[in-house]
Amino acid sequence: MTEKKKIAIIGGGISGLSALHFIRYRYPKSCDVRLYEKDSRLGGTIGTDRINGFVSDWGSNGFLNKVPLTLQMVSELGLDDMLYPAHPSAEKRFIYRNKKLHEIHASPPKFMRSQILTVGGRMRLAMEPFIPKKKDDSDESIFDFAKRRIGRDAAEHMIVPMVSGVYGGDAHKLSLEACFPIMVEMEREYGSLFKALLAKKKAGSKAGPAGPSGRLTSFKNGLATIIETMHDKYKDFIVTGRGVKKIARNGDKYTLEFDSGSPEIFDAVICAAPAYAATDMVAGMDKEMSEVLRSIPYVSIAVVCSGYKKEDIAHDLAGFGFLIPRNQDKRILGTIWSSSIFTDRSPEGMVQLRTMIGGATDPGAAELSDGELADITHRELGDILGISAKPGYLRIFKWSRGIPQFTVGHPARMRKFHNILQKYPGLYFTGNAYKGVSLNDCIVRSDEVVGELAGRFDFQPVAK
Numbered sequence: 133m134t135e136k137k138k139i140a141i142i143g144g145g146i147s148g149l150s151a152l153h154f155i156r157y158r159y160p161k162s163c164d165v166r167l168y169e170k171d172s173r174l175g176g177t178i179g180t181d182r183i184n185g186f187v188s189d190w191g192s193n194g195f196l197n198k199v200p201l202t203l204q205m206v207s208e209l210g211l212d213d214m215l216y217p218a219h220p221s222a223e224k225r226f227i228y229r230n231k232k233l234h235e236i237h238a239s240p241p242k243f244m245r246s247q248i249l250t251v252g253g254r255m256r257l258a259m260e261p262f263i264p265k266k267k268d269d270s271d272e273s274i275f276d277f278a279k280r281r282i283g284r285d286a287a288e289h290m291i292v293p294m295v296s297g298v299y300g301g302d303a304h305k306l307s308l309e310a311c312f313p314i315m316v317e318m319e320r321e322y323g324s325l326f327k328a329l330l331a332k333k334k335a336g337s338k339a340g341p342a343g344p345s346g347r348l349t350s351f352k353n354g355l356a357t358i359i360e361t362m363h364d365k366y367k368d369f370i371v372t373g374r375g376v377k378k379i380a381r382n383g384d385k386y387t388l389e390f391d392s393g394s395p396e397i398f399d400a401v402i403c404a405a406p407a408y409a410a411t412d413m414v415a416g417m418d419k420e421m422s423e424v425l426r427s428i429p430y431v432s433i434a435v436v437c438s439g440y441k442k443e444d445i446a447h448d449l450a451g452f453g454f455l456i457p458r459n460q461d462k463r464i465l466g467t468i469w470s471s472s473i474f475t476d477r478s479p480e481g482m483v484q485l486r487t488m489i490g491g492a493t494d495p496g497a498a499e500l501s502d503g504e505l506a507d508i509t510h511r512e513l514g515d516i517l518g519i520s521a522k523p524g525y526l527r528i529f530k531w532s533r534g535i536p537q538f539t540v541g542h543p544a545r546m547r548k549f550h551n552i553l554q555k556y557p558g559l560y561f562t563g564n565a566y567k568g569v570s571l572n573d574c575i576v577r578s579d580e581v582v583g584e585l586a587g588r589f590d591f592q593p594v595a596k
Contacts, residue, residue: 137163137399137589140388142376142413144169145176146571147563148404149362150205150578156366157208158582162591163399167366170375170391174363177534178571180354181437181527185479187354188437190529193468193486194218194355195571198346202575209361211351218348222473224451228462228516229289233447233454236290253285265323271540274311275303281325293455296465299569300433300491300535310538310546348452350474355571379403379413379559386559400558400585404578406430407565408533418556424549428542428565430533432498433490436509437470439482439525446518449483454516463497464489464512482524485513492537502528536565560584 139155141148144167152167173179177191195202197217206212226233227248237243244254260282266272274295278287287303295303299311309316318328351357363370378389382397389395403410407428415422452473455466468486471478478484487509490497497505505528513519546566553559560581564574585591 136161137591138397139163139165139400139402139585140376140386140396140398141165141167141402141404142379142388142410143167143176143404143406143563144171144174144370144372145404145563145574146178146359147176147574147578148402149174149359149366150575151402151404151562151582152366152369153205153209153362154579154582155585156369158593159586159591160594162586162589165369167370168374168376168388168390169370169372172373174370174372175356175359177531178355178359179529180356182353183527184525185482186437186439186484186525186527187474187477188470188484188486188527189350189355190435191531191534192355192571193470194348194350194474196346197349199572199576201579202572205575206358209358209365211358211361214351214353214357216350216352216474216476218350218452218473219475221450222348222452226451226454227289227293228454228456228460228466230460231515233516235451248289249285253283253289256283257286259283261324261326263324265319271307271309271543273304273540274306274308277308277315278303281319288459289457293457293466296458296491296493297455297488299537300431300465300488301537302492305492305537305539307538307540307542310542348473352476376405376413378416380417381556384558400560400588402560402562402578402581402585404562406533406563407536410561418552421549421552424545424552425565427545429537429539431490431492431535431537432495432530432532433488433534434498434500434505434531435529436487436489436505437525437527437529438485438487438506438509438513438523439478440485440519440523441521442481442483444519444521445483446520447516449517453486458493462512462516463494463508465491465494467513467516478525484525485517487513491535498530498532498534535569538569557588558585 179190181188234248278291292303322328375391380387386401407425411425449469453468465488470484470486562578
């Protein structure tokens, strides 16, 4: 009988837990696997507070239901009945400009009559189909691409806030190819974003209710439901409170040194730790690999969850929320109307607002005190939404180095990283620092590395 391979997973966020699930669900007889998490809890930036009828997600608040693999994993975990799609009203999104909220209309005629852009900005946007496509394949920033194709006004007042909302990032620095590869493909294939959208519409593409690429979905009782379920299901294969300090090559195996206890030898290692943590783990084994990991910057961000009585807010909050361009004299990046999207997020008669502060354009914000963050949030929300009373509920979550940034040149750095890894068969990296920051991206990447692992050792899946 062939001896089982010994596999280590480093990191207990959604990436590491997904890798553990795929291994245990598909190949339970092929290997012995252990997941090591340095903290006492699992989930990384995913967590949920449930207090007095309020349900507040610490970090990510959901995923788009466009990726079959994610939905398959949810089903394998027995969570189909816990899925919670966004309310239909969540299709309405707003931009704050000139002291007003303006709805982002999907209808071109309605959008061209809105005040999100100036008249000149709207005219420049309408010229997009006539702008020549880029002649070379060099990477460029999201802002430079947007300014070139749709004009400065649209870039500053639509693209910049979107990038802040998704990545906490600076559109002037982030890579278009890394963050929005579909945009590169659309320009390359059709020469125009508008022409590409029209072609896709003719081909029968349909937008989801809450966005162009699927419907925002979470779980009843918050996103931490999936973390808690995986912990309960796989607790016998999880070790918390034990961090990895060093990964060292040991012939065709790998030795892990921990912050406590003796080193252990494994046939393969899946590193799902943040890139900045993995940097030190591999530094003694491969300096070049360590430097590539170190080159991935992170930004810090704060999430402020506020609960108000409905009657104390003038705005009807019918929608997803709003984003704020960086030139509007406001410090908050934007606010999601959590209880409008998922109606179980606040008790009867109350609403919950989820506000983001910080990121690349305001790096010191996440270091402010809770009192300062609460004051800024309440003051600015009061101006924008017409709030007449203090919040009756408040939770603040600060994430130091919370979101990796795919700056210009990231795709080339990842190609270099991939080439370096070819020297280390049996060592794999997953997480949100490589191919995408969303929950879907993390799950897809973990599926890829588990597939590579299974192929290397010829693991045989069990019949289901």
